[in-house]
Amino acid sequence: YDEYNIKAGYVARIEKLQNNDTVAAAAKIQSYLEEQNNVPLNIGITGESGSGKSTFVNVIRGLNSKDDGAAPTGCVETTMEVKSYPHPNYPNVIFWDLPGVGTTNFPADKYLKHVGFERFDFFIIISADRFRENDVKLALEIKRMQKKFYFVRSKIDHNLRDERDDQGSEFNEKQTLDRIRTNCIQGLQTQGLEDTNVFLVSNRKLHLFDFPLLQQTLERELPAHKRDALLFAMPNINLEIIQKKKEAFQAQIKYFASVSALIASAPVPGVSVAADAAMMATTVAQYQVTFGLDDESLQTLALTAHVSFDDLKAVMTSPLAAQKITKELIIKVISFSVSEVALMAAEEGARFIPIFGIPAAMSMSFICTYRALSMFLDMLADDAQRVFRRALGLDTSV
Ligand SMILES: Nc1nc2c(ncn2[C@@H]2O[C@H](COP(=O)(O)OP(=O)(O)O)[C@@H](O)[C@H]2O)c(=O)[nH]1
Ligand SMILES: [Mg+2]
Known part of the structure; x- marks a missing residue:
């Protein structure tokens, strides 16, 4: 009787998790983000x-x-x-x-x-x-x-x-x-x-x-x-525009972090990490092209600015520079920077958490994703500034 009861309780708990509001909430936030990025x-x-x-x-x-x-x-x-x-x-x-x-x-x-x-x-x-x-x-x-x-x-x-x-x-x-x-x-x-x-x-x-x-x-x-x-x-025509892009991306990070917090409550072990890395890779790849740091953009810039492609690559310092952004790369860079990602409190993030009133695992997931995405964004924005200075910063004549 007892055993039956425990089992039933367990099944019910799993079912509850699977149909949990958090899944719907994550989907809702994700579709909000998608909408944001698809305004005609x-x-x-x-x-x-x-x-x-x-x-x-x-x-x-x-x-x-x-x-x-x-x-x-x-x-x-x-x-x-x-x-x-x-x-x-x-x-x-x-x-x-x-x-x-x-x-x-x-x-x-x-x-x-x-x-x-x-x-x-x-x-x-x-x-x-x-x-x-x-x-x-x-x-x-x-x-x-x-x-x-x-x-x-x-x-x-x-x-x-x-x-x-x-x-x-x-x-x-x-x-x-x-x-x-x-x-x-x-x-x-x-x-x-x-x-x-x-x-x-x-x-x-x-x-x-x-x-x-x-x-x-x-x-x-x-x-x-x-x-x-x-x-x-817009093309990266000056440092201000690079800064504004960075700020606009920064404002979105709390939503990505919330999604990963919600996914952290997923019943299947390991899903959280894999989903986070995949989501981060997609997001970081978007940062890369928007800052004009993908190979194609760099090649075009090299042509128009009459600077060699290699010179442009040489000024970039982040571990993401001139790399194809994959899940594996994201995980690798995060593991290099564990101390930064895990230890520093995300100020804006911390203020955002109470809205969810979520358990510890979810908060950890929120903070890690928040810190990691902020770190990637910083890296790429810095590289974008360096590339801008190298290509166009001194070019003021026709
Ligand atoms: N020097 C210079 N040439 C330009 C500029 N804009 C367009 N052109 C040249 O002007 C010609 C006509 O440009 P195009 O874009 O085809 O004009 P459209 O007929 O209005 O589409 C092309 O040979 C362009 O390369 C510019 O700002 N500076
Ligand atoms: Mg025309």
């Missing part, structure tokens, strides 16, 4: 043929024009086709290479209908010259449809080079940039667009001139829930 962002890039739209679509996605998945560049636009180019690491962020209004021969309102304006979060209107009547009409129509637009004046590197050749020792970069900007803004004003900013950009050197300002402006003006989507998809 659709950016329409328009402007006359030859203005540099397709090139912009490529460089902003961290691609060279010859890479797989790059938009074809340098060809005269003849089709009215609307083409979508998802970000290679964040396919929820889509850049749309739109035909120029001139190519379609549509008036602005028909044009917007043709390209399907509802889907766009905002438009970027590019010109390699002063802005034309078409650009202004389109901007006014976009505004009427209660969407946002940003003017980008491209090929600034060309203008500066020409001006330097013409003016010799008289050349002043800042004055030249100010003059181009003022010209563009005045041109827009005379056509009826007041208070409009124009961002001066070189698609050859995205980290120079106004692209960083454009990035900040877009981020500021986007609804809050879309900001991280934009941030993660």
Whole structure:
């Protein structure tokens, strides 16, 4: 009788664990994280043929024009086709290479209908010259449809080079940039667009001139829930953006740690560790590509910055540098750093734990995952800064 009772109790306990709320809770947190990383962002890039739209679509996605998945560049636009180019690491962020209004021969309102304006979060209107009547009409129509637009004046590197050749020792970069900007803004004003900013950009050197300002402006003006989507998809053009990516990832770590705490209560021994390492590997691999530290990104950077691939690899110091992120690598690096991972209290993490009111094993799991992911994030953000300094930090001329 007793034996029967004990057994029944045991079975009931296992069943309870298996159907436990914690499983549902872990799944819920996981789907929340997935949602966070899949917020759709659709950016329409328009402007006359030859203005540099397709090139912009490529460089902003961290691609060279010859890479797989790059938009074809340098060809005269003849089709009215609307083409979508998802970000290679964040396919929820889509850049749309739109035909120029001139190519379609549509008036602005028909044009917007043709390209399907509802889907766009905002438009970027590019010109390699002063802005034309078409650009202004389109901007006014976009505004009427209660969407946002940003003017980008491209090929600034060309203008500066020409001006330097013409003016010799008289050349002043800042004055030249100010003059181009003022010209563009005045041109827009005379056509009826007041208070409009124009961002001066070189698609050859995205980290120079106004692209960083454009990035900040877009981020500021986007609804809050879309900001991280934009941030993660942006190329690492300066140290600030690397820092912001790090902070955004850091803010997610408590959720990953909670999932691992919940998994720690799983009835099957060993599941917790294996699941943690797999989850961490996926997350750390995401850090790696987002910081541009995977081989492919480094190769592209080496090409555009005219630095050798090996030089870029040489400045990275973390044990993850230039490695394919696997479960095994994660476990290996964690075991090297056991003292750091196990002994240091996770401050933010500790504050988050009481919400769950969980037993000790789960807290340990929470703290370990929290510490480990924070450590990996620190390592990769540091490497990203070093690589940035080596590749672009000193490159301030066109
Ligand atoms: N120097 C320089 N050339 C650019 C820039 N942007 C685009 N180009 C070149 O301008 C040409 C037309 O660019 P493309 O992107 O095909 O223009 P689209 O017709 O608007 O898509 C290509 O040969 C590009 O390499 C830039 O910022 N600087
Ligand atoms: Mg094109």
